[in-house]
Amino acid sequence: MDGVTYMGIGERLKQERELKELSLDDIQKETKIQTRYLYAIEQENFKAMPGNFYVRAFIKEYATVLGLDPSELMEEYQQDLPFEQEEQVEMSRVNSSKKNKITTKVPAIFSLLPSIIVVVLIIGVVAVIWLFSQGFFTDDNTNQEAPVESENNSADEVELPPEQEETNASDDEGANEESSEETNQPEDTNESNEESTQQDENQEEEPSTTVTLNQSEDTTHNYTVESSAEELQLSVTSNSRNWLEIYDGNGEQLYFDNLTAEASPFETSITDLESLAFSFGAPEELSIMINDMAVELPEDINPNQPQNININIQHQ
Numbered sequence: 001m002d003g004v005t006y007m008g009i010g011e012r013l014k015q016e017r018e019l020k021e022l023s024l025d026d027i028q029k030e031t032k033i034q035t036r037y038l039y040a041i042e043q044e045n046f047k048a049m050p051g052n053f054y055v056r057a058f059i060k061e062y063a064t065v066l067g068l069d070p071s072e073l074m075e076e077y078q079q080d081l082p083f084e085q086e087e088q089v090e091m092s093r094v095n096s097s098k099k100n101k102i103t104t105k106v107p108a109i110f111s112l113l114p115s116i117i118v119v120v121l122i123i124g125v126v127a128v129i130w131l132f133s134q135g136f137f138t139d140d141n142t143n144q145e146a147p148v149e150s151e152n153n154s155a156d157e158v159e160l161p162p163e164q165e166e167t168n169a170s171d172d173e174g175a176n177e178e179s180s181e182e183t184n185q186p187e188d189t190n191e192s193n194e195e196s197t198q199q200d201e202n203q204e205e206e207p208s209t210t211v212t213l214n215q216s217e218d219t220t221h222n223y224t225v226e227s228s229a230e231e232l233q234l235s236v237t238s239n240s241r242n243w244l245e246i247y248d249g250n251g252e253q254l255y256f257d258n259l260t261a262e263a264s265p266f267e268t269s270i271t272d273l274e275s276l277a278f279s280f281g282a283p284e285e286l287s288i289m290i291n292d293m294a295v296e297l298p299e300d301i302n303p304n305q306p307q308n309i310n311i312n313i314q315h316q
Helices: 009-019 024-031 035-042 052-065 070-076 085-100 108-133 140-152 162-205
Strands: 209-217 220-227 233-238 242-248 253-259 266-269 275-280 286-290 307-315
Touching: 009 035, 009 052, 009 070, 024 035, 024 052, 035 052, 052 070, 052 242, 052 275, 233 242, 233 253, 253 266
Parallel strands: 220 307
Antiparallel strands: 209 220, 233 266, 233 286, 242 253, 242 275, 275 307
């Protein structure tokens, strides 16, 4: 239309800010976005932004503080904003690394070895006890043959004095007591072996979760989470007002809003997910936990720059 001057999205936000008598420093305090990025938005100098992804996020934060509807504003100026290629490239990198990951499974026979060893030990101990009870390891057979020889050699039989007979009887009783004590020993050994095996199995079956930083470059950090736990729980806590976006491996949005200390923590189950992507500002004010394991950022990051985290989840 002739005579109508088109107002870009940057000019629109600047005009609204001036109507509310707010400065760029006032907006920075509310959004935690650096002043130079806010100025670049008003000038529509999107090349000065850290990435196309942040253009949309920062404009939404800016519009929210001014009381504008971010969705309507983004739809109205959709043609003026750069295409968000960086987010799609980042997510495809996470998915491709997940597909290329070779998983190794331990054969089932090795997981059954502890049980097989216990069964073999029990059978062996029972067999030894049964042989003792049948007199296999005693001199009963020799003693049973002795009367036959005495009958055949009755003429040569020699009677022992009473004192010597009593001494032999006491020796036989002592030998029988020692034999009974030896018989009970395998049972004690079996019980200790079973307790030791059960303790080892309980220690091996205890689930664990580890978080490893694989790569860190500028504001993007890639992690691997390995877990044998049946469930994985994500918990994000903010100590102040902090904009936060979380996506799963399919690009589905799990969280997109300002996370405040009052609304913290944000918790959700990620048991069925294989990857996550985070984008947030004020990294020193944000804490990310997976099953009580912290996802810690490198110490040399710039606390004034937004950060990106990509997490590849491996279920063991």
